[in-house]
Every structure is written in C-alpha cells, then in structure tokens.
Amino acid sequence: MTPPQTWRRYAGVAALGISVLVINSCTAIDSTSKAKGASDKPVHIQEPSTQEEMLLAMLQGPDIAAISTAIERQGGKVTHELGLISGIGASLTRSQLDRVVEDVKTITRVIDDLAWEPEPELVIDEQCTLRSAIQLNWNGATANWVLYNKGDAPIAVTRLAFEWYEELGQLSELRVDNKEKPLEMDTTRASATWSGAPSLSIEAHDQLTLSLTFEASPVEQASAQNKLAFTAAISDECESKLVPSYPEPAADSYFAAVSGVNLLHRQGITGRGINVAILDSGLWEEPKELQRNTAGQPRVIARYDAIQGKEVDEAVDDSGHGTHMTSVLARSSAVTRKVSREPSYRGIAPDVGIVAVKAIGETGQAGFLDLVRGIQWVVDNRARFNIRVLNLSFASRPRWPYWQDPVNQALMRAWKAGIFITAAAGNEGPEPMTVGSPGNLPYLLTVGAVTDSWTESDRNDDYIPDFSSRGPTPMGHIKPEIVAYGGHIAGIVPPTSALAKQFPEYLLDTGEFVMTGTSQASALVAGLAALALQVEPSVTNDELKCMFTTSAEPAIEQDGRYAYSPFTQGEGLINVQRAITIGFSQCGNGVLDLEAELERGQHFYGPAVFSEDAPPTLSEQNLYIHERPSEKGQSATRRWGVNEHLQRLEEKPSEKPIDWYQIYIQEAERMKAQALQKP
Numbered sequence: 175m176t177p178p179q180t181w182r183r184y185a186g187v188a189a190l191g192i193s194v195l196v197i198n199s200c201t202a203i204d205s206t207s208k209a210k211g212a213s214d215k216p217v218h219i220q221e222p223s224t225q226e227e228m229l230l231a232m233l234q235g236p237d238i239a240a241i242s243t244a245i246e247r248q249g250g251k252v253t254h255e256l257g258l259i260s261g262i263g264a265s266l267t268r269s270q271l272d273r274v275v276e277d278v279k280t281i282t283r284v285i286d287d288l289a290w291e292p293e294p295e296l297v298i299d300e301q302c303t304l305r306s307a308i309q310l311n312w313n314g315a316t317a318n319w320v321l322y323n324k325g326d327a328p329i330a331v332t333r334l335a336f337e338w339y340e341e342l343g344q345l346s347e348l349r350v351d352n353k354e355k356p357l358e359m360d361t362t363r364a365s366a367t368w369s370g371a372p373s374l375s376i377e378a379h380d381q382l383t384l385s386l387t388f389e390a391s392p393v394e395q396a397s398a399q400n401k402l403a404f405t406a407a408i409s410d411e412c413e414s415k416l417v418p419s420y421p422e423p424a425a426d427s428y429f430a431a432v433s434g435v436n437l438l439h440r441q442g443i444t445g446r447g448i449n450v451a452i453l454d455s456g457l458w459e460e461p462k463e464l465q466r467n468t469a470g471q472p473r474v475i476a477r478y479d480a481i482q483g484k485e486v487d488e489a490v491d492d493s494g495h496g497t498h499m500t501s502v503l504a505r506s507s508a509v510t511r512k513v514s515r516e517p518s519y520r521g522i523a524p525d526v527g528i529v530a531v532k533a534i535g536e537t538g539q540a541g542f543l544d545l546v547r548g549i550q551w552v553v554d555n556r557a558r559f560n561i562r563v564l565n566l567s568f569a570s571r572p573r574w575p576y577w578q579d580p581v582n583q584a585l586m587r588a589w590k591a592g593i594f595i596t597a598a599a600g601n602e603g604p605e606p607m608t609v610g611s612p613g614n615l616p617y618l619l620t621v622g623a624v625t626d627s628w629t630e631s632d633r634n635d636d637y638i639p640d641f642s643s644r645g646p647t648p649m650g651h652i653k654p655e656i657v658a659y660g661g662h663i664a665g666i667v668p669p670t671s672a673l674a675k676q677f678p679e680y681l682l683d684t685g686e687f688v689m690t691g692t693s694q695a696s697a698l699v700a701g702l703a704a705l706a707l708q709v710e711p712s713v714t715n716d717e718l719k720c721m722f723t724t725s726a727e728p729a730i731e732q733d734g735r736y737a738y739s740p741f742t743q744g745e746g747l748i749n750v751q752r753a754i755t756i757g758f759s760q761c762g763n764g765v766l767d768l769e770a771e772l773e774r775g776q777h778f779y780g781p782a783v784f785s786e787d788a789p790p791t792l793s794e795q796n797l798y799i800h801e802r803p804s805e806k807g808q809s810a811t812r813r814w815g816v817n818e819h820l821q822r823l824e825e826k827p828s829e830k831p832i833d834w835y836q837i838y839i840q841e842a843e844r845m846k847a848q849a850l851q852k853p
Contacts, residue, residue, distance in 0.1 A: 228265055258583075305324050320381055323379065338365070344361070434751055440518065448527070450700055451593075469525075480531060500697075503565065619655055622695065623639060623659070723761070819834055
C-alpha cells in the first residue's frame with residue numbers, strides 16, 4: 175500500500191477568471207474558507223484619514239500605457255513599468271489614485287499598500303539577548319570564548335559551566351577580558367562551574383571574553399571544540415552554549431560533501447555552461463571564489479539593480495545575504511582537507527555563471543514592485559544571458575491567494591519562459607501553514623531545511639529543525655516539496671556588510687560567516703539544479719522538478735511510516751545523484767495547468783483537508799505518518815531513504831503501511847536499466 179496519489183499530486187480546480195478591482199488588498203484572507211473554494215470579491219477598506227498621504231500603488235489592466243498616461247495626467251509619478259504582469263507601479267495621493275481609476279475603465283486591480291519585508295534570517299530574541307561565539311579561538315593551551323549582549327540594556331552573567339576531555343588536563347585558570355585576577359571556580363578533573371557575586375556584567379551591544387587555560391594544548395583545535403561543553407547563563411530561562419564544529423572548517427565547507435556532490439565534482443559536473451540568477455541583496459564580487467570559476471576565469475555575467483531599475487557595473491551588497499547565498503551555490507575554491515578526493519569544491523556548482531539581481535536592501539527590506547521588476551528583467555534577458563535557474567532565498571507571510579500575489583504572477587511567467595525556480599520555505603516553523611511567499615506558489619520548487627548536526631558521515635542525527643516552515647499553503651498545497659541541508663552553512667559575506675557587523679558571533683577566524691535557514695537550503699538546491707541541467711540540459715522545468723521530488727529520500731520510522739508529515743518534509747531529502755539516475759521526469763505538476771492559469775484564469779487547490787478546530791491534515795494520514803514527533807538530533811528509529819530503512823530491519827517488512835521493499839526493487843530495476851542504456 176502506498177499513500178493516496180493526491181498526496182503527491184495537486185488536486186482541485188476553481189475557475190476564478192473574474193476581473194476584480196481590489197483596494198487595500200492587504201486584508202488577511204481566511205485560509206480555511208479559501209481552501210474550501212470561496213470566490214474572490216472586491217475588498218473595501220476604510221480610506222486613510224489624510225487624503226493627500228502619498229501611496230505606493232500597483233495598478234493592473236490590459237492597457238498599461240493608458241494607465242501610465244492617466245497617472246502622469248493626474249500629477250502622480252510612474253515608478254515601475256511591469257509589463258510582465260500588466261502592471262504599473264506609481265507614487266500618488268489617494269485622490270489622484272481615485273481619479274486614475276475613474277479615468278481608465280479597463281483597470282482590473284489596484285493595490286495601494288505595498289509595504290513588504292522578507293522574514294529576517296537571524297532574529298534577536300528580546301527576552302534572551304545573551305549570545306556566544308560560534309567558534310573558539312585557541313592560543314596554545316588557552317581557549318578564548320566570546321560572549322555577546324545583543325540587547326539594548328546591560329545583562330549580568332550569573333552562571334558558567336565547563337566540561338572538557340581529559341587529554342587537556344586540568345583547567346588552571348579562567349580569566350575575564352584578560353584581567354589580572356582569575357575567577358574562582360569549583361573544579362574537578364574535567365569540569366568546572368562558577369556562580370558567584372559580583373556577576374559578570376555585559377553592557378548593551380557589548381561583549382566580554384572568557385579565557386580558559388588548560389594544562390595541555392589540543393592536538394587539533396577544531397576537533398577539540400566537538401569534545402567541549404561550555405555554558406553561560408544570565409538566568410534559568412536564558413543561556414548560551416558552545417556549538418560543535420566540523421573537524422577542519424578552514425579546509426572545507428562540508429555542506430557540499432553531505433549533499434553528495436563531491437562525486438559529481440570529480441566527474442567534471444560543476445555547473446559549467448549553466449547560468450544562475452540570484453534575486454537577493456546584491457553581490458560582493460570576492461575576487462578568488464565568487465568572481466572567478468575553478469579555472470580562474472571571470473564568471474559574473476550580469477548585474478541588475480531592481481531598486482534603481484537599471485543594469486549596473488556593481489550590485490553592491492550592503493546586507494551580505496545575497497553574497498552568502500551566491501557562495502553556497504557557486505563558491506569555487508577547492509576542498510583541501512586530507513580525507514577529500516580531488517577535485518572537490520566548497521560550493522555546490524563552482525563553475526556556474528552568476529547573474530546578480532539586487533532587490534533587497536541593507537536591513538532586509540524589499541518592495542513588491544522591485545521584486546517584480548527584478549523578475550521581469552530576468553525573464554526579458556533570459557536568452558541574452560542564457561539564464562536557466564533563478565534562486566529566491568526570501569520569504570514573507572502570504573497576503574493573497576498565490577495567483578493574486580504580484581511576485582507570484584511574475585514567477586509563473588518566468589517558469590513558463592523556461593527558468594527553473596527554487597524558493598525558501600521560510601523560517602517561521604514549526605507551526606502548520608507557515609510557508610512564506612513566494613514559496614507558496616505551487617509551480618516552483620519550495621525547499622525546507624535539514625541540519626546534519628555537524629556530523630558529515632552520520633545521517634541518523636540529521637533532522638528537520640523547528641524553524642523550517644511547514645505547510646500546507648492557504649490554498650491547501652503540500653509545501654515544501656523537498657528539504658535540503660541548511661544548518662550552520664559557512665559562506666562568504668562582505669566584511670563591512672550589515673550581517674558581519676550585526677552578528678560578529680557567527681564569524682569564523684577564516685572570515686567566513688555561518689548562517690542557518692531555508693535560504694541556504696534553497697541556494698543549495700539551485701546549485702543542484704545547475705548540476706542536473708549540465709547533465710540533462712534538455713529537461714523542462716516540470717521534468718526537473720519531477721526528477722528531484724520522485725528521487726528524494728523520505729525520513730522513515732522503524733514501523734515503516736513517515737517520520738515527518740509531507741507538510742514538513744515534502745517528498746524527503748533531495749539527492750541529486752538519485753535524481754540524475756532514477757528520478758522520474760514524467761510527473762510534472764500533477765493537475766496544475768500553467769496555461770490554464772495564465773490564459774483562462776483557472777486556479778488550483780491542493781489536497782490538504784481543513785477544519786476549524788484541528789490542524790490541516792491529509793486523507794488517511796494516520797495510516798502513513800508516525801504519530802510521535804521525530805527526535806531532534808540522534809535517532810534510533812529515524813532513517814533517511816528506503817535503502818537505509820530496509821538495512822536496519824532484521825527481516826523483510828510486511829506490505830503495510832507502505833511497501834518499501836517493493837519500492838526498493840523498483841528503484842534497483844530502474845538503476846540497472848539506466849546503466850544498461852549507457853554507451
């Protein structure tokens with residue numbers, strides 16, 4: 175028995191091809207009623223009390239030239255020409271807007287409140303502002319650990335606890351900011367605690383350094399961090415712990431290795447010939463790893479500033495986010511740790527061509543109109559720059575059904591134009607229905623996050639963290655479709671960027687910046703798409719999406735049920751090698767019909783079942799999904815993929831609830847058939 179087919183296909187269709195005039199459409203849409211098929215109606219909101227308040231509006235209709243002329247005739251200013259979605263962006267007053275609508279009878283839609291910001295990747299918890307450096311700095315036998323106060327008021331550290339491995343010997347002293355007098359601690363052979371008065375004060379937006387001196391120096395400093403347990407606390411509810419580390423962070427980024435692309439790199443599959451657009455905050459063209467490919471050749475093909483609305487010589491990245499995404503996708507430096515087999519690279523697709531599109535500002539702010547303008551430029555210049563993939567590592571709470579969202583309207587046309595699109599699910603989990611826009615668009619590939627718990631070779635502690643947004647969408651679609659590694663991803667940011675300045679605790683001594691989120695997972699999958707397209711350049715968007723989803727490896731419990739709901743893991747963890755070898759290309763987007771969507775106004779609902787007093791469900795999901803939440807970290811019962819699930823069983827499993835053995839046989843036969851087809 176296998177899960178109902180509607181789990182793997184979008185179901186439901188509504189013919190909603192009505193011309194609608196919507197004023198102040200930022201009103202929240204009731205997701206339950208919409209999923210049941212409620213039709214669109216004009217939304218009327220009370221007008222602002224100040225009639226001459228300047229508005230940033232978008233007007234849509236079949237005659238955008240007439241709309242533009244009317245705006246200028248009424249004294250307004252046209253800010254964006256968005257022919258891709260038959261829209262005009264304008265700055266004008268309420269009275270001017272009313273006169274334009276009265277003047278141009280063919281206007282079908284008006285949105286007069288376009289304020290929008292993507293969900294921040296790194297958020298400060300105002301209730302607990304204590305943070306600690308992600309990496310220890312060693313000086314001989316002394317480990318320096320920096321604590322930060324990220325808040326606007328002073329805090330006091332009241333408790334410290336340390337555990338270490340015996341090879342380091344005893345802890346001889348603990349100093350604070352290299353002051354002459356060390357702290358007095360309760361110490362054993364391999365542990366120490368401190369709690370006393372006066373407490374250690376950290377001023378607002380300041381830091382202090384704890385220096386722990388041991389009897390012996392560690393043989394390998396990065397590996398030593400994995401064997402240490404350091405905790406600092408300001409209260410029982412607020413503490414910060416030293417995180418683990420990869421063994422050689424200066425020699426490898428590791429996310430490429432755990433994603434399984436090293437084998438492809440060694441076979442010359444590096445994304446060469448595929449150009450990828452990154453719609454984000456811009457790009458710092460770091461001269462060695464981003465500006466140039468593995469052969470040292472320039473590979474930044476074009477730069478467009480959607481905020482200014484023009485091609486530029488440099489898409490300055492004041493934020494750092496766009497540069498980090500680009501480095502995940504395309505970093506071209508070689509892995510140098512001893513256990514690697516050359517050639518292997520620190521980015522997923524180190525030879526792709528890069529198209530930098532800036533639409534997000536220094537603090538993460540973005541405008542709908544700028545995003546649409548950026549997408550429109552990508553579509554208009556697809557052939558000119560041979561753009562095949564577009565990455566969208568941002569998310570915001572959906573304000574409209576997917577087909578009314580201006581960004582999604584543009585993305586549907588980009589998908590139709592042949593541009594494969596990856597989007598972040600968002601970082602608003604673990605509650606249901608937290609997938610953001612544009613990840614709520616059913617056509618593109620939406621990506622959730624998995625963390626490997628800093629262990630490259632052990633998949634049993636890989637899990638989906640709480641922050642990764644969950645589905646379904648308000649229209650009932652299963653999102654994300656897949657998950658990918660997005661935990662503690664080391665990458666490049668400009669040294670003077672907002673991220674580097676605001677979050678120094680995430681900087682490594684190499685200058686790299688460590689971030690966690692579905693943004694990183696989406697950029698990683700965009701790189702995987704480039705690798706797959708190098709191998710299979712003729713596949714369509716729908717075919718490639720199908721290859722990724724049908725070959726993904728779900729998390730499976732020992733009883734044979736899914737460890738996570740499809741609303742959490744989609745089809746499972748992406749595996750590009752499996753996608754290329756056994757992924758099916760003929761499943762597309764199920765009953766979705768992009769032509770019907772764009773040409774006839776048909777819109778589609780997913781298989782989620784909504785009720786007023788319970789979370790969204792899927793038909794018969796209790797038969798297929800384990801009722802116990804899966805562990806965070808090491809699990810004795812969760813396995814990723816059919817092969818690993820079957821290997822841990824002592825005997826052939828029964829057919830219920832899911833016949834994984836039969837699925838395994840089918841995959842083996844398909845792999846054998848593929849091998850026979852090779853010359």
